[in-house]
Amino acid sequence: xxxxxxxxxxxxxxxxxxxxxxxxxxxxxxxxxxxxxxxxxxxxxxxxxxxxxxxxxxxxxxxxxxxxxxxxxxxxxxxxxxxxxxxxxxxxxxxxxxxxxxxxxxxxxxxxxxxxxxxxxxxxxxxxxxxxxxxxxxxxxxxxxxxxxxxxxxxxxxxxxxxxxxxxxxxxxxxxxxxxxxxxxxxxxxxxxxxxxxxxxxxxxxxxxxxxxxxxxxxxxxxxxxxxxxxxxxxxxxxxxxxxxxxxxxxxxxxxxxxxxxxxxxxxxxxxxxxxxxxxxxxxxxxxxxxxxxxxxxxxxxxxx
Numbered sequence: 001x002x003x004x005x006x007x008x009x010x011x012x013x014x015x016x017x018x019x020x021x022x023x024x025x026x027x028x029x030x031x032x033x034x035x036x037x038x039x040x041x042x043x044x045x046x047x048x049x050x051x052x053x054x055x056x057x058x059x060x061x062x063x064x065x066x067x068x069x070x071x072x073x074x075x076x077x078x079x080x081x082x083x084x085x086x087x088x089x090x091x092x093x094x095x096x097x098x099x100x101x102x103x104x105x106x107x108x109x110x111x112x113x114x115x116x117x118x119x120x121x122x123x124x125x126x127x128x129x130x131x132x133x134x135x136x137x138x139x140x141x142x143x144x145x146x147x148x149x150x151x152x153x154x155x156x157x158x159x160x161x162x163x164x165x166x167x168x169x170x171x172x173x174x175x176x177x178x179x180x181x182x183x184x185x186x187x188x189x190x191x192x193x194x195x196x197x198x199x200x201x202x203x204x205x206x207x208x209x210x211x212x213x214x215x216x217x218x219x220x221x222x223x224x225x226x227x228x229x230x231x232x233x234x235x236x237x238x239x240x241x242x243x244x245x246x247x248x249x250x251x252x253x254x255x256x257x258x259x260x261x262x263x264x265x266x267x268x269x270x271x272x273x274x275x276x277x278x279x280x281x282x283x284x285x286x287x288x289x290x291x292x293x294x295x296x297x298x299x300x301x302x303x304x305x
Contacts, residue, residue, distance in 0.1 A: 001026045001041050031069060035061055042208065043191040046179045058208025059087045087209035096185055097206045097213065098136040098143035099154045099167040100192050104174065104181060104202060105134060105215040106147055111176045135221035137214040142221065239276060239302040241295040245269030249291060252302070256284045265301060
């Protein structure tokens with residue numbers, strides 16, 4: 001594996017710089033072996049604070065057509081006709097993620113117990129049992145996880161199934177709250193990136209798929225059914241900048257009626273000009289920024305009525 005970059009801590013990269021600030025190369029005796037190494041390297045590649053394309057690259061690396069080498073210049077539009085959304089984990093990968101998330105939860109609880117004796121985890125058998133029998137929620141699906149300290153295998157029972165699945169986690173290596181979790185499950189290395197701690201779980205990345213994983217005791221999971229969902233923010237009234245850049249031009253003004261796919265403005269970023277289009281029919285209420293102004297990611301450019 002080789003990583004080529006000219007960026008170090010403290011470097012400043014302007015919006016006019018080439019977007020490729022790092023190049024990752026893997027090599028082996030065969031193409032498939034090199035791709036396997038690439039997947040592992042991408043899973044261990046931690047980037048925080050800036051946008052990047054690791055999830056997309058991870059999805060491409062596991063794509064059957066790409067692995068078979070059946071490539072043309074139309075590969076991306078043919079395989080991603082609606083654009084790349086996210087990596088979709090396979091059922092067995094979600095089971096593994098549930099087991100790892102439960103182990104992360106347990107390790108954090110153990111650390112808190114050692115630094116805060118009043119936490120009472122080691123003295124309260126009922127409390128300890130709660131932390132060894134958990135409900136892990138991934139994408140709305142519940143995985144009932146049992147961690148038995150006397151056995152190697154963690155038992156994971158996906159919602160709707162009748163038989164639990166044994167997940168043999170070995171060599172679990174994680175410094176609490178550090179960004180990379182390393183574990184071996186069976187014969188496979190399974191790196192998981194730890195992005196953040198959430199009020200009821202963690203934001204974790206596995207195989208390039210970033211998920212908000214909720215980890216609760218079984219009792220907490222029962223009570224979660226009575227919790228109201230956080231309202232979603234409606235951004236349909238605004239055209240937002242998808243990237244940091246400079247507003248080059250605006251082709252509409254307040255009062256104009258726009259139609260789906262109509263060009264509304266041009267944002268220059270990374271030496272390229274990007275036409276931003278209307279997502280649906282509407283009427284322009286206001287243009288919120290001026291030509292030449294620098295834009296941040298998700299900054300509102302145009303407001304619709």
